[in-house]
């Protein structure tokens with residue numbers, strides 16, 4: 001039986017763990033979210049201690065397939081996975097959901113980074129901020145703007161005075177997102193290009209309300225890493 005490590009924290013990672021019935025699977029989570037959604041099977045929590053720590057863990061646990069199914073913006077973990085795979089010779093596959101695509105009626109501005117997104121905000125904007133609690137300081141520096149910042153867990157205090165925090169976890173509905181935009185009189189949405197269905201409703205609501213979207217582009221995958229967007233293909237690769 002193959003021994004597979006899934007670097008997780010995403011819906012795709014959970015789907016993969018559930019479908020790998022012919023392998024011994026361990027899923028790894030960073031352990032940052034207070035009450036994470038747990039995948040089926042064995043789970044380990046917390047960092048490995050850098051790329052070297054991950055390489056040592058792969059050796060100690062005799063892992064023979066590594067799947068990087070982390071979030072498309074978990075750039076550091078993906079870099080460590082690529083480094084550890086090279087160091088140990090363990091084959092690595094990245095499982096990445098496709099990014100979102102603009103549709104008719106959308107008004108998107110693509111930017112390369114969170115600071116660029118903060119810089120692209122119109123003066124005095126009322127912003128629906130969905131880029132994660134750790135990004136709040138980058139945006140709150142824009143003192144002319146006001147933010148409704150949605151996150152799964154609370155941000156580190158103190159919360160800046162131009163930020164209201166909304167604790168919530170997807171999936172979200174288009175009706176719910178429309179109501180938020182209306183009730184808070186929001187006039188711009190900021191999001192990372194995470195892709196997937198769980199958090200897509202905000203894009204539809206923004207389109208319907210003629211609200212512009214500032215879309216932070218994904219970081220590239222580490223060089224030379226093979227990737228798929230398909231859970232079944234990743235399962236076949238991991239068990240094959």
Ligand code: NAP
Nearest residue numbers: 008009028029030046047048049050070071074075076077
């Ligand atoms: P990151 O910045 O790329 O990683 C920072 C450090 O966290 C890594 O160096 C590693 O510590 C540890 N880590 C990250 N993912 C891990 C995993 N699956 N298992 C064990 N350790 C992990 O990662 P991040 O952006 O903070 O994301 C953390 C977790 O949240 C990931 O599992 C990711 O899939 C999930 N997530 C991220 C986002 C996002 O927007 N970034 C959104 C939803 C879910 P060591 O160096 O000590 O090994």
